[in-house]
Amino acid sequence: MEIGPIFSALRRNKVGALLIALQVALTLAIICNALFIINERLAFIARPTGIDEGNIFVIKNLWVGRGTDAQNTSLLQTDLQTLRDLPGVADVYSTNTVPLTNGGWSDGVNLTADQEHSTTQAANYFVDEHALNTMDIKLVAGRNFKPEEITDRAERDSGLPDSMIVTQEFAQKMFPTESALGKAVYMEGKKPTTIIGIIENLQVPWVGSWVKTWGYTAALIPQRMIRQNSAYVVRAKPGQLQTAMKAAETKLFSINPLRVISSVKPFSEIRAKAYRGDRAMAILLSIVCSALLIITALGIVGLASFWVTQRRKQIGTRRALGATRRNIVNYFQTENLLITLVGIVLGIVLAVGLNLWLVNNFELTRLTWWYLPMGAVMILLLGQAAVLPPARRAASVPPAVATRSA
Amino acid sequence: MLKMTRLEKVYRTHLIETHALRSIDIHVREGEFVAVTGPSGSGKTTFLNIAGLLETLTGGQYMLDGVDASKLDDNARSKLRNEKIGFIFQSFNLIPDLNIFDNIDVPLRYRRMSAAERKGRIDGALARVGLASRMKHYPSELSGGQQQRVAIARALAGSPRLLLADEPTGNLDSLMARGVMELLEEINRQGTTIIMVTHDPELAARAQRNIHIMDGQVTDLDEQPRLRSSTPMPDKNTHVA
Ligand SMILES: Nc1ncnc2c1ncn2[C@@H]1O[C@H](COP(=O)(O)OP(=O)(O)OP(=O)(O)O)[C@@H](O)[C@H]1O
Ligand SMILES: [Mg+2]
Secondary structure: OOHHHHHHHHHOOHHHHHHHHHHHHHHHHHHHHHHHHHHHHHHHHHOOOOOOHHHEEEEEEEEOOOOOHHHHHHHHHHHHHHHHHOOOEEEEEEEOOOOOOOOOEEEEEEOOOOOOOOOEEEEEEEOOOOHHHHHOOOEEEEOOOOHHHOEEEOOOOOOOOOEEEEEHHHHHHHOOOOOOOOOEEEOOOOOEEEEEEEEOOOOOOOOOHHHHHHOOOEEEEOEEEOOOEEEEEEEEOOOOHHHHHHHHHHHHHHHOOOEEEEEEEEHHHHHHHHOHHHHHHHHHHHHHHHHHHHHHHHHHHHHHHHHHHHOHHHHHHHHHOOOOHHHHHHHHHHHHHHHHHHHHHHHHHHHHHHHHHHHHHOOOOOOOOOHHHHHHHHHHHHHHHHHHHHHHHHHOOOOOHHHHOO | OEEEEEEEEEEEOOOOEEEEEEEEEEEEOOOOEEEEEOOOOOOHHHHHHHHOOOOOOOEEEEEEOOEEHHHOOHHHHHHHHHHHEEEEOOOOOOOOOOOHHHHHHHHHHOOOOOHHHHHHHHHHHHHHOOOHHHOOOOHHHOOHHHHHHHHHHHHHHOOOOEEEEEOOOOOOOHHHHHHHHHHHHHHHHOOOEEEEEOOOHHHHHHOOEEEEEEOOEEEEEOOOOOOOOOOOOOOOOOOOO
16 A cells, blocks of 8 residues: 555645545535435335225215215215125225325323323224224224214214224323223313223324324224215225225216215325325435435546546556556555545535534434444445546556656 | 567557567676667667566567566566666656655555665665755756656666666756766666667767667677776677677
8 A cells, every 4th residue: 555655646636636525525415414314204104004005995985965964874884885795895994084195183182181281192083893904903902893882973073982992102102101991081072082992003194294293193983974075995805906996986886876986096096195295305315316426426537537647657657667557556546545535524524514404404303323434435435436447547558658658 | 687589579550560679689688788779760669668578579589587578467577677677767757746755665665565674775775866865855846867866766776687778868968967877887887787778879888888779670789898997898799689
């Protein structure tokens, strides 16, 4: 290694070297933060809803004409039974909302009737006894609803029934030290509701940052929504999603054409729509990162190529004086290493600064420390790779250049 | 030391073939000081480059110190250049971004040599060319003659057996040229074989022996012994024509 002389020589060619070091620093600062944000987004997007997403689809139905509650109840019952009888359908329930739709109800949950500040916020899913089987959610304690426990909830009804099923996160938040099973909580009004079952995991309908602390705090309420419009959640039998979707729509129209089916959507579509913005952001940041890395690599290639041309005679002389091709390649690699290292030191400072600024000005978490060494290693390898072609070209400068060029 | 037999060098470009050297026979013995003369384009540099393993030959044989040069790969040639051969160029070829000390250090760094030994050799070489006080200077801060002395110091630091110089005084005025020539003679007196290409008949006359190359062939081997008080006399009949 000839670090000493390489460094001395670099100090006499400061401008080019410093520009590249600066470029490396900026790139490192930006990609560390961008990769961190991308990874956070991807982890955010990848969160499971807890339901059998691959086989579920949702039908949105609107009756033509405003019927009475009794009429709507009977129409709903008929629809649900019709769907359950379809050969490709595993199970069905009707509800107000499903995860990732960004629409639904939530309530504060209290331990006493007159608690001033709620212990937590929770999403309310109005369901029937088929919900658990349809969503394919595991019950970890207690029991499912019995058919006779399901009541009808018309538009003007308020208050909650006596019993409900909650998620583990719900149970944990309300009763951190003991089992929530059989305990009562107060959600809507002064009437207690008893927890009769605890399910593993179910995401709330919203994905925004405002549900950050209660993303899986949800309650299943044993009530059937009686409305002019309703949503049917259907789980198809494995591999029959597409056929079941088509069959369901056709069948519903054939038993009662006085309706508008505004959508029949596989759950994957709901998920895609929910995270469209986050995905776009992650993709955009990836493009920015790639572009930055490419530009930096090109900068390194450019400067190194320029130096190879500029130093042709020097390279030939070194070869004449005994440098092997390997020595010449090493020279350029070491030089690149020194420049990149200066850039990295600067870049780490910049990366931390940029992150602090982002944390202070936007809703961002602190950079996980290992993004810095990871980014540094990436840039280092990039630099070494980028300098290799020009370095090889340098190594192929014939030693005779020492005597042949003026 | 150096023996070329029916050596040929042909440069092939896609348009023409240039026969730079046509079957030359040259024998240089250990300790000789040989001047190579000849018109421009006659093949002097080509001869020197092949002698110094900077270029490969295209025909004939070249034995350097008992080693067949055509059998060496690029790495072996680099190593041999580094250890056995010192080069002095017409335009000095110092590295402008390195100071004098680091310039002389360049060939030494390609050997496995301790920092202390390298420093000792650099100091010694600089003292020999009388520039010990300039080691922190950069080449641009020295006169041409001084730069050539540094280049000589760089060639000497590796203690080469063979010193090759391609018009070492070509870029110097006559006073500086004489200084450089005296230095080379001094080095030769201490046992280093020197082959020097020169256009200057006066300098050529000071060498023990002249090889005249014309159109890629050795045309004239100067057989006249030149009496020079402290120079060991070469055997008059050793060179091969
Ligand atoms: N790389 C090359 N490719 C093709 N031809 C070359 C090459 N190098 C040298 N030649 C040719 O070989 C011949 C000998 O060149 P050489 O450099 O040895 O001459 P020289 O005697 O050193 O001349 P000068 O005194 O001008 O330095 C010339 O005709 C030259 O054009
Ligand atoms: Mg020449």
